[in-house]
Amino acid sequence: MSIPPPPGPQQPEGQHPQPGPYPPDAYPQDPYAHGPYPQGPYPQGSYPQGPYPQGPYGQQPYPPGLQGQPPHPGWGPGHDPYGRPAPVNGLAISSLVLGILCCLPGVGLVLGAIALRQIKRRGERGTGLAVGGSVLSVIGLVLWALVLGTGAAGDFWQGVKEGARDSAVFSLSKGECFDAPGGSLQGETYDLTKVACAKAHDAEVFASFHLPDGPYPGEESMDETAGGRCYGLQDSYAMDAWAVPDDVDVYYLVPTRQSWEADDRLVTCLFGNTTEGEKLTGPLRNDETVLDTHQIAYLKAAHVLNAALDTVPAQYVEDDLPGHRAWARRVTAALSQQSGMLRGHDWPQDAKGPVTSLADDLDKARTEWSKAAGASDVDTFYAHYEKGFRLLEPDRTVTARKALGLATTPPPYEEGGSGAGGDPGGTGMEV
Template identity: 65%
Template sequence: MPAYRPWSQGYHPYNHPAPVNGLAIASLVFGVLCCLPGVGLVLGLAGLRQIRRRGERGTGLAVGGAALSGAGLALWALLLATGGASALWHGFEDGARGGRTLTPAEGECFDAPGGTLSGDTYDVDKVPCAGAHDGEVFATVTLPGGPYPGDDAVADTADERCRSLEDGYAMDGWAVPRDVDVYYLTPTGDGWAAGDREVTCVFGNTAEGEDLTGSLRNDETVLDADQVAYLRAAHVLNAALDTAPDEEYVEDDLPGHKAWAGRVSAALGEQARMLRAHDWPAGARGPVTALAAGLDKARAQWAKAAQAGDADAFYEHCDTGFDLIDPSRGVAARRALGLATTVPAGDDGSDASLQV
């Protein structure tokens, strides 16, 4: 009976090819991604050693992965040496913040995309304040950490904080045009998750498409000591007037209005004291002294309003008190000090229009 020769391994019709080395595959993946080039290079070299020892496939993968990783490692080294890595990271960080890249600092002006300060803003161009521009940054605010409070809560906080800071940048409310209002740039939810907590407070024109021209800054860096002293005294009264009760009608909250009148009376006394304490230049001494005397009379009326027994008595003294702090009474002193003299046309007789 003939003997049959068995099939050898080399001639088996279903011979399994040698496996592909896993380190070679991983090396190529890291080389293509370039996220960890050092890892890809190490894996490629280790994969070549295993391939030679085990007879596995994947030499091309290991060589390619090691080459790509080596190039990536050299690129990262170059970026670190030149500072490019930092710039690259900030680019990614800005992207994570929803594209917000407002670069102007306090006192700088800019143009916004489309010339509007509403909606989403992803980039702005700094321009000189002397020429036409869309906005002027007057303050920045850093919000506290914690979970994102929501768009409405962030906007409410931004509005409150920015409006509390506008007088520090534009001390003379009379010098701010009536068509200028406060805007703000706030972080989005995605930006908050990336660490963005900054609110940028901006002056802009309320008329769509209209520009600002010239800087609105008038503070200690622009005004002289006499002008600053006068405006600081005026701000004491304005701050008290801003604390009026939410109830518009006295009949709806007489105790609240009486407490408010007491605060205004105290502020008028402090304003008069500050005006008398300053050493004014000769040309302004007379007008300021006359103004302080008028504030004393106003203080007495507001004090009586604070003690009023009913709404009618409150209205009587409050109306007289308002007449005695009419903004026009401060024009002579302002003219002598070189401040704005055009009385603002306030919508409700509040805020800057009450600076006397």
């Protein structure tokens, strides 16, 4: 039902308004019973023109319910149900979409069958869509059955997880260098740019390892694990610690909570500059891929002693004499092993003298450290400890290092640093 608009000024003067709730007697029951037209028959074709123009009903009977009433001009195009195309069935469209996507082939097949019944009953369009959706859904069901039956689904999901993990750590490998956004190696990052290590760069990868499976351990626990492990792994990449600049420290990349859910367990250990805004100016790698056999033999012997020295107790001697005596025993054993490694290698002619002299100093130091290990009181421990430590001063190794072509500038000694068995600390970046 439609409600026509009220009469407007466009209606001709004297013309009756549109049908509606008119007052009683507004129109005579028979407009031809009286009025401007004379009563009586008129000759064929001689009807006078009245106030009602010829319209679509001028030559036809009035519609039912309006017998005897004149037609009225319309207010515009009316509702015409004829000539419109039949609507397309919505389920047929849905069936085709699901069939193409292959995400829910079973649903697409069911919707296609229902759509065909509705189309036949309602006279709607979309038979081709429903049939196409059903066919594609059947193909999708077959493909899903093959995937599940052959285990390809598991392989696919494993590939997705590995891709997410590789993306999270940017596929960084040992020996590669990169720039970080803003040059910062702290906080979260999602965009690292690989660069040649020969050029200025923010960080250099020297090692990596995987954390154990399980729930996300939290940032604090992960930082503690990553820092300790990365500090222990730096010697295998930069075997000569003297060749590492003083303003370079250990950093690391750890998984974020999101990448952990994708099975990312990789921690990547880095060298980076401790001065904000400063970059590394060249590669820091000095291991078996860079050094010769004599340099490697010397550095491996030196690492034996360094590892023992790094196990110094956290408490002072006065507070933990038994712990320091045990430490002195470890250093004594390391000195014996180091001296034996140096004496057992066949050194080049120009390096034999300096290396032999160094081995003699190590033997003297071993005697003092052995006495410190057997000290019965704090004063006795300190007396032998100080003598033994002076025999291990870095300057005593410069001659041998120079003969072997190694770095000759000792790194600065930091009280409580990692070399003295203190907390290694470290700085991590989440990816």
